[in-house]
Amino acid sequence: MLDSIRKKHIQKSCDKAICAIAGGNPQPLEVIHDLMGHEIFSVVLQIVGSHADADDVYQEVMLTILQSAEQYILETNAKAWILKIARSRATDLLRRQRQHIPLEEVESLLPQEDGIGDVVESMSVSDAMKTLSPDDRLILSLKLHSGLKLREIAEVMSMTDSAVEKRYERAIAKLRKILK
Secondary structure (H helix, E strand, O other), X not given: OHHHHHHHHHHHHHHHHHHHHXXXXXXXXXXXXXXXXXXXXXXXXXXXXXXXXXXXXXXHHHHHHHHHHHHOOOOOOHHHHHHHHHHHHHHHHHHHHHOOOOHHHHHHHOOOOOOOOOOHHHHHHHHHHOOOOHHHHHHHHXXXXXXXXXXXXXXXXXXXXXXHHHHHHHHHHHHHHHHO
């Protein structure tokens, strides 16, 4: 119940903030930062795999919100709109980096777990997560950590609802198999 109330609060607050930004007031960007900053950074980090790169992309996301706020359609889904921008900017960075990095080094760009945690179980989960594709890891992260619904994830990932649902189910099944 509280989680549902919190989600609605975030949605309404971000909705209002984006509208105010579109009206020429950049100050409400702080509201988005306060309510979604950690989530935005987590999504970006999951894609780019480097804290330094994630910091840079986070700044690009905030700038894009400022520049594109007038394109947002009121009360559609502010959270998904913001996370779609984050995914897009992170993917742009990977594309730019790939242009300058030999093919054999591209694998090092894939998101890596922080390695933080001293519990063996979490390390085995981390290892199991690395067997998933970057998109599947992002889908799991958006569902399990960000609490997005599958249709919201589909919007963020520019995929169909059924494609996200299938990938989510396959990823969970693969993790269960590995972790048994």
